[in-house]
Amino acid sequence: MKEQLQNLNMGDFSDDEVTQIETLLAAINPKQINHSFGFRQGDTFDQNFEDLAGFLEESLADRLATLITELLKCLSDADPVKMSRQPNWLEKVTGKYLEISLDYLEARLRIDGLLKEAEAAAQQLEVLFVEVDKQGRYLRTEIRDLRVHIAAGRLYMARSIRLPESNTEPDAFDKPQERFARRITNLAALLASHEMTTVQLDMAYAHMADLLANYYESCHVLLPIWREHSLGLALNGGNHPMQVNLARQAHLRLTNKLSEIA
Incomplete structure (x- = not known):
């Protein structure tokens, strides 16, 4: 059996799948073929591809990435180390230091607003993430079932000897062998479509996971650290070199990580 399956060029089959193919093969009768042959019944996964397409069209991942880009821009103005530096006489005369202070305060407020939006976008993306995973698992189960049915059908057709049909017989216009062959061809097309969709879902899943x-x-990790070191820097007036260095490192780690997303 396994040698015959290898000749089908459909990849490897497990022992359980070989047993299932043998069972299906023994039961095939083109004249009495069940219309549900090759299709799963009673599965617990709903094929809600329309809902999934709606989620994908909303570009939730792009929305989150856009918010992260905006957050990264704001962080350049909210660098606590800049605020801790004492202004020189020119900055005092021209009011440049006041401008930097206002930009800093505005950036901090903008960051808070962006974080709320980003958190909402991330929660929506989590819903999509779960849905993509569910549909991927559904398709992989469907692919396994389709493969064994197609393999059984192809083995049956390879073993069958088609006899010339007589036009004098009452069922001369009924061609069960041809009908069964079309069924297997259509199942193969469905299998190819499922496999392509699964690859696309896996790519989307990996992107969303990252x-x-x-x-x-x-x-949830680097930003709180950045806030705490910024607070520590403000409390000591930026006069402690170690605190300045910690704040600088926290700011750099946060911006570098966000740059990987943006």
């Missing part, structure tokens, strides 16, 4: 992981690491 995006969400980087977002949570940036905004």
Whole structure:
């Protein structure tokens, strides 16, 4: 059986799949073929591709990446080390230091607003992430079932000897062998479509997984560290070299991580 399956050029089959193919092969009768042959029944996964397409069209991943880009821009104006530096006489005379202070305060407020938007976008992306995973698992199960049915059908057709049909027989216009062959061809087309869609879903899943992981690491880990060191710098007036260095490192780690997302 396994040698015959290898000749089909459909890849390897597990022992359980070979057993399933043998069972299907023994039961095939083109004249009495079940219309559901090759299709799963009673599965618990709904094929909600329309809903999934709607999620994808909203470009939630792009929305989150855009917010991260805006956040990164604001961080350049919200560098606590810049604020801790004492202004020189020219900056005092021209009011440049006041401008820097206002930009800093505005950037901090803007960061808070962007974080709320980004958190909402991340939560929506989590919903899409789960849906993509569910549909991917559904398709992989469907692919396994299609492969064994197609293999059984092709083995049956390879073993069958088609006899010339007589036009005098009552069912002369009924060609079950041809009908069964068309069924297998259509199932093969469905299998190819499922495999292509699965690859696309896997790519989308991997992209969203990286995006969400980087977002949570940036905004739930590195950002609080940045806030705490910024606060420490403000409390000592920027006069402590070690605190200045810690704030600079925290700012650099945060901006570098966000740059990976933007």
